[in-house]
Amino acid sequence: MRVVVSADIGEWNRQLARCGRFDVYHLAEYHRTAEKLGEGEALLLVFEAEGEVAALPLLRRPLWTLSGLEDVRLYDAASAYGYPGLLCSCDIDSPAAERFRREFQESLDEALRSLEIVSFFGRQHPLIDTAWLWGDAYAPLGPTVAIDLTRSEQSQWSEMRSNHRRDIRRAEREGVVVVEDTTLRRLDEFRRIYEETMRTVGAASQYFFSEAYYRSLRENLGRRIKLFFAEYEGRPVAAAMFFLCGRIIQYHLGGTDELGRDRLRSPIKAIFDHVRRWGKAADYHWLHLGGGLGARRDSLYRFKAGFTKNEFTFGVVRKIVDAAAYRELVAKRCGKTEGDCEEGYFPAYRRPINALRAA
Template identity: 35%
Template sequence: MFKFEIIENSSEKWTEIVNKSSTYDFHHTAYFHKIDTLFDSKLLVFSFQESFIALPIVIRPIDGTDYFDITSVYGYAGPIYNFEENYDETELIVFFKNSFIDFCKEQNIVSVFSRLHPLIDQESIIETLGEIVDLNKTVSIDLNQFAEVQRKEYRKSLKSDLSQLRRKDIMVREASNKEEVDAFIEIYYETMDRVSAASSYYFSKEYFYNFLNNDDFTSKLLVAIKEDKVIAGAIFTITDKIIQYHLAGTTEDYIRDTPMKLILDEARLFGNTTKAESLHLGGGVGGHDDDSLFRFKSGFSKDFKQFSVWKYIVDQKIYDELSKEKAKSNFFPLYRS
């Protein structure tokens, strides 16, 4: 029998469902939905016996109206699922689509926007509901390969840089005390200042402490040390199959040395000791070689993944009414532009 459940963020069942998924990332967890948004978040679960499709959502009110829209947390979200062996998921996908449409109409949802996960096959779940728009490429390292095979994909100049960094006696280890965590936080703030980041990127110190010690997923802070001083660091999250490069920073004094290269190399070597199948570095601004961040990451691997977003207008009439004063653009939903 098909079943549709709405799981609240406070329920332990959210975590149970996520952990049963064939592949998921920390962006799908209840913890991340608690810290990333001030709006109401829910996990919609569509199931048949032990097979299920789960969609984490954030519901936002549309100011001045009785309507709402759905969005996703920042990062890589979208549906997750688990299909029992030899189960034909076709009927469950149809049930998901019909039930989701009914839910949206009952809740006065006008539109749906979600960032999708480059490492999870989600298109077959949501196709025919609106459109999937391809944006940029991301970089992933295949942890199923032997370490020497992974390293063969490194750009030649990267291999040379790594050798030089090691000769400079820069070492990488997991942060082992509060002083090293605090040093990284200050370096992260310094990095955000340097790139003129938006205020939303300036997380509180408590955010970092809690993130590194949450119960929903494992996270590790790797720091680069030079003469007993933290000069760079990066937080990596670890779920069942995915290690994700998250927040990072390098102090101004050592920016030219690019110790982050050494940190990512050590993260890869650590990843090879886990059950994870991918170390996902993410993308850049445009996902092309003329994008310096993407070029930096692509020096580690040519295993590029497609980052896409999902756009779905539930009620075209209301959407057009809300958008009528807005200039035409690719922004979605247009009425929030």
């Protein structure tokens, strides 16, 4: 298995192309953003066999940055934010699929051990199904939705929930207009609206991003970013950021301010409708809206599902590479067993130690 670093952008992205389908979250440029913000060392692991190829992007993270593990000289790995899951050119129905899967897993274990990685947490891409390569390490979490832009305009519109259609028409009547910031100079305005929305819904800290994050996205992804605002009487009342890659439009972040929520009935719907129509005209195949917070069927998911009935599964990978080292890390940081760390978290040693034990 080969290891490609993010500085080698051309080689990294060439290996993605060999896999067939990929998205913006797989790109070297996207991983350079995560790397620049100190989230880990970006690596692409590339496996080849029987004329087929698999590629796994990840962030290698030092464990000695965690309290209680300062003397540990090991790493773990995780996906960057979004859906940068495993890619593969081999089809599950191929006669060579099972042999490819087995050899991939053996090679991956060897590569992760050589990189001194104890565990890996991965986020699979809902539109690119490679879960079969992971076996028991894969677990489905919840649904996401995507609009099929290859369908006719009438078909897309009729599939939309009636209240969404009504609110889009109402926004147009009331003078809401959708404008694109082609220069990305309004990122501060976007961030204000987005963070207001996250505070309103009680989002966890992981959904808030620094100024450096947005600046790095602009520097690394520039032409792949589409930034739209819904404006009412010259004031921005909703905003949304999208990524472009191949035939996929990926909704990344967005929000609506207080006026938009209370007076205009969620004008971000007008943005989604605008991008849907623009994407079809530009020959994109999917507008992926994502799912709810934490992959739950919450109000955010229900809002997105009002645009389409096309549902996909978002899943994660939880892989322990070195079981003995993993147990030692859990004991060292959390107590004698994994149960002393808060439940439902992987890897367990990265979960904040519960208040009872801390006291």
